[in-house]
Amino acid sequence: MREIAKRLGVSRASVAKYAQQEDFSPALPAPLNRPGASVLTGFEHIIEGWLGEDQRRNRKQRHTAKRIFDRLVDEHGYTAGYTKSRPR
Incomplete structure (x- = not known):
């Protein structure tokens, strides 16, 4: 493990952590909670x-x-906020 850490330029603790790991699949992102409406x-x-x-x-x-x-605010009592989206 020491030689692997030296060649890869990472710590021995990192090498040990990955040596013990069984599943290398990336973790799926947590679903976003969005309101229904x-x-x-x-x-x-x-x-x-x-x-x-x-x-x-x-x-x-x-x-x-x-x-x-x-x-909507003036004529219909709309209470949600206005957020201008940023260009990407």
Whole structure:
């Protein structure tokens, strides 16, 4: 084990740990707990209506995501938060 550790440039404890290991399969990631429903549940028909009306409007006058959020808060009592997604 000492020679293996020296050749690989790792500690003898690491070599011993892996020498005793039987299963080298990677561990599966833990499943994410996600709520069953979207925070927009119940508001879909309202948003779809606004976007349908937007099809008849000039492109610059259409709803943005922020404007939809603001209208939901002002006109329909929407209480969830607004988080701007970051570009990847």
